[in-house]
Amino acid sequence: MTGRFALTRRLPDGYFDDALHTDVLKGLTGRPKTLPPKWFYDARGSELFEEITRLPEYYPTRAEHGILRERAGEIAAATGARTLVELGSGSSRKTRLLLDSLLRHGTLEHYAALDVSADALVAAGESLCRDYPGLEVTGCVTDLETDLGMPADARGPRLVAFLGGTLGNLDGEARPAFYARLRAELAPEDRLLMGVDLVKDPAVLVPAYDDAQGVTAEFDKNVLRVLNRELGAGFDPDAFRHRALWNPAEERIEMRLVSLRTQTVPLPALEMSAEFEEGEEMLTEIAVKFRRESLGAELARAGFELSHWWTDREGRFALLLAEPAGTGGP
Template identity: 65%
Template sequence: MTAFELTRLLPTDHFAQALRSDVRRGLTAPAKWLPPKWFYDKRGSELFEDITRLPEYYPTRAERAILTARAGEIAAASQARTLVELGSGSSEKTRLLLDALRELGTLEDYVPVDVSESALREAGRRLTLDYPGLAVHGVVNDFTASLGLPHEVHSPRLVAFLGGTLGNLAPDERAAFLRALRDELAPGDALLLGTDLVKDPRVLVAAYDDAAGVTAEFDKNVLNVLNRELDADFDPAGFQHRAYWDAEHEWIEMRLRSVKAQRVAIPGVSLTVEFAAGEEMRTEISAKFRQAGVAAELAAAGFRLRHWWTDPEGRFGLSLAEPV
């Protein structure tokens, strides 16, 4: 393998088709919704990076604190020769794991999996410069639909799914995703999973509704995406960002509330959508977890929880699990 390779598993029209399908299903449902993946065009990704630096948004700092403190233990427990990262983005936090595995002397391959080819190419360029001898095999794929992990890399593999992204999936989606991942892993492989934890609802809501309004702009960015990609005529000023704590399901919901009765044309999917004044459209769920719940969901998918770490304040959890 050369220093950097890229495999595209998505057809060229994948995102256009997926966006049209999601918009048709979500905006014709009795309770309107859109999946959060459509936040992340170039501007949305920049806004999310801004969010991770806000004082209210603790998850990124908390997870980094765990990785900083425990990367050596994670490396020793996994003995991984290949690190696979799902939803890798810029791969910045991953460097803590790469450094630990390199220091242990086992690291040979890094496989970042992401929907963004440009992000993978940029991360691959930097990593091959900073980690001489490391083989980087980027995979352009939507891992929530199909994993497509490369099998030509060295075993054992450590699959990292960080950032609390698992919480954006509904419970049945989480179960299906974890089962599919288990089916692709072999004895000796391991899963490193990041999960945001249940805590004071005031802390949770503030993390998704910051005082500076960055998350509100991020939430409304999905409307800009629909306007650009589907020729829609959403007026972002006609919607207000809202974040709620759902105590029954133990998740945060982000919603956009229509400030008036309005009609939105979406020519790209031949839809006209009516919004009543005060009607809300859900744009994200972000489930929060407890250790026992994480262990139970992993067990149901065929994993055994081996290690559990949290940051000093107990805000975020990292679990290391093995297929059984």
């Protein structure tokens, strides 16, 4: 408890150390080599990502913010939410548009933030407590890949928000599993709000992940610094080049680190070394882009019904509202 802000932890001691060891061992011994993007986000990685969201090439944050600014009132009216649950809340900046509209609507009582970073939850939670003194604000440290950590005592109807296009970090196998866990948690009156980036010209997409200033490149390489610090690894970030490309078959952006030379990288904490050939690429992030028809069908197979679909004026990004199938209106 920090002031009025209550923080709970659903993960056992040593969870992140064990998860990092498992992910890196699996990723660096696979073909092709991979590293999960969640390991970008130490304090420096979070700072770099906030900087990315302000870059001229990176449109998703501005586009989503614009939709929320225009449609938050409709979302509040359509959901009547008493509890707003945000998955992967981070700094909770965009959340304030939803909070303001739900409070004006007269229904909101509780904001529950879920994230892997305790520091981010505390910083955002304390700020929200100061700015919304009548609102119950709680945070939960959890790993959304394995445990949604939905607050059991949250009063319904609940609005579950999954913003920022984060759904795109899940591939075609991971998304159905995520939907299934989420669907099992929702009552008939609950609603799901998601922000998704849409398929568009690669000439727009690729620069959003490979900006002219090189901020995204530093963000990508930050995962190597995390491994050096946490695992005693011997990565030289200057021996890798950031690359972003459009994969048309999968309709996704892929971020990769390209080895600039043949090299052996020691990872003493794992009692192994990773061998890289010159030009070998390691996949560090995917960002799937969506189409309304196929995403609606994907949600329907998981037991959700798409009820609202809003886009920015350029049709680059969408905000959707879905409900458990067969429940009708709120």
